[in-house]
Amino acid sequence: MIEFQAVRKQYANGTVAVEELSLSVPTGTVTVLVGPSGCGKTTLLRMVNRMIDPSSGTVLVDGTDVRAQDPARLRRGIGYVIQQAGLFPHRSILDNIATVPILDGRSRRDARARAAELLELVGLPAELAKRYPAQLSGGQQQRVGVARALAADPPVLLMDEPFSAVDPVVREGLQDELLRLQGELGKTVLFVTHDIDEAIKLGEKVAVLRQGGHLAQCADPDELLAEPSDDFVTSFVGRDRGYRRLSFVHANGLVPRPVPTVELGSTVGASDGWRLAVDADARPRGWLEPGREVDGELTEDALVAGGSLHPLDGPLRGALDAALSAPSGQGVVVDADGASLGVVTAEDVLALLHQHRAAP
Numbered sequence: 001m002i003e004f005q006a007v008r009k010q011y012a013n014g015t016v017a018v019e020e021l022s023l024s025v026p027t028g029t030v031t032v033l034v035g036p037s038g039c040g041k042t043t044l045l046r047m048v049n050r051m052i053d054p055s056s057g058t059v060l061v062d063g064t065d066v067r068a069q070d071p072a073r074l075r076r077g078i079g080y081v082i083q084q085a086g087l088f089p090h091r092s093i094l095d096n097i098a099t100v101p102i103l104d105g106r107s108r109r110d111a112r113a114r115a116a117e118l119l120e121l122v123g124l125p126a127e128l129a130k131r132y133p134a135q136l137s138g139g140q141q142q143r144v145g146v147a148r149a150l151a152a153d154p155p156v157l158l159m160d161e162p163f164s165a166v167d168p169v170v171r172e173g174l175q176d177e178l179l180r181l182q183g184e185l186g187k188t189v190l191f192v193t194h195d196i197d198e199a200i201k202l203g204e205k206v207a208v209l210r211q212g213g214h215l216a217q218c219a220d221p222d223e224l225l226a227e228p229s230d231d232f233v234t235s236f237v238g239r240d241r242g243y244r245r246l247s248f249v250h251a252n253g254l255v256p257r258p259v260p261t262v263e264l265g266s267t268v269g270a271s272d273g274w275r276l277a278v279d280a281d282a283r284p285r286g287w288l289e290p291g292r293e294v295d296g297e298l299t300e301d302a303l304v305a306g307g308s309l310h311p312l313d314g315p316l317r318g319a320l321d322a323a324l325s326a327p328s329g330q331g332v333v334v335d336a337d338g339a340s341l342g343v344v345t346a347e348d349v350l351a352l353l354h355q356h357r358a359a360p
């Protein structure tokens with residue numbers, strides 16, 4: 001558990017970066033600090049590993065005041081990942097990851113073996129081990145940064161805009177990887193970003209800061225979207241919050257309806273409704289338009305591309321998107337193997353929401 005107790009930071013030039021702020025990060029959870037540039041996020045984060053000491057107030061890690069601990073020792077128990085990965089340019093990838101375990105007294109051989117495991121854990125191929133940081137893409141370097149922070153197996157991980165220097169597709173991959181890793185490792189993570197979507201995706205709790213280091217609201221993502229505490233949080237959370245909130249509503253109770261289906265390779269006649277085309281394993285391949293006749297066997301050329309697919313246990317947002325993006329207006333629900341279980345319409349989703357509202 002990380003606890004900020006009435007911490008305040010005023011820099012020597014008089015700037016107040018953090019104003020009397022209290023916040024706790026429960027053990028084994030991800031808390032995200034989010035807010036506009038200059039609102040004190042980095043200052044707050046760095047108080048945990050004593051790169052910055054508060055002007056007043058206390059920071060506790062697992063009940064111990066960080067100021068009672070030797071900074072170098074404290075930092076070995078706290079992984080730290082920063083925006084540009086901060087790798088040592090003249091050390092190989094493997095040696096970058098092995099640095100802290102070696103400082104901790106592990107043998108070079110042991111530390112390298114562990115580094116190779118970590119490389120795999122963060123999803124990087126083993127052949128990158130011998131390269132130097134400049135020979136890796138930005139996204140790969142960020143993964144190495146995460147592996148290096150995990151190398152000493154610290155219970156606490158501080159991440160300061162770790163993914164903001166990479167393009168949106170790579171960033172999404174890195175976020176998914178972090179969520180997967182967190183599912184496995186259960187670290188206590190404090191994560192800084194200025195991107196509210198990243199905060200909502202990663203945080204079990206999201207702390208929104210405003211200029212001058214004031215805590216505007218700390219809540220779970222669903223609550224933040226449903227009940228922003230004031231105008232600042234409302235505008236910071238941004239547009240479409242009603243729709244985005246559906247990401248946190250489970251689609252339990254949404255029952256797929258049967259849909260007329262045609263199999264690729266079969267001979268099909270005309271029909272006046274939409275038909276879902278599937279392969280031999282019942283996986284959706286597209287839609288056959290009403291009235292469309294096919295000469296001979298049905299091939300993909302005759303189909304209209306389908307919309308997104310909704311996994312049965314996914315959130316409601318995916319179900320609505322599947323319905324809205326399908327040319328037929330019917331979102332295909334699939335099982336874990338990708339086989340069609342039937343369809344849902346936008347009306348089905350709205351009816352379920354109505355039910356939730358009536359009996360939450």
Ligand SMILES: Nc1ncnc2c1ncn2[C@@H]1O[C@H](COP(=O)(O)OP(=O)(O)OP(=O)(O)O)[C@@H](O)[C@H]1O
Binds near residue numbers: 194
């Ligand atoms: N060493 C320093 N001396 C004086 N002022 C500082 C110092 N470091 C940061 N500040 C100021 O403190 C405020 C908070 O800075 P901080 O870096 O914590 O914000 P941030 O929310 O992380 O910003 P960003 O998202 O832009 O990284 C800013 O106004 C900044 O200019």
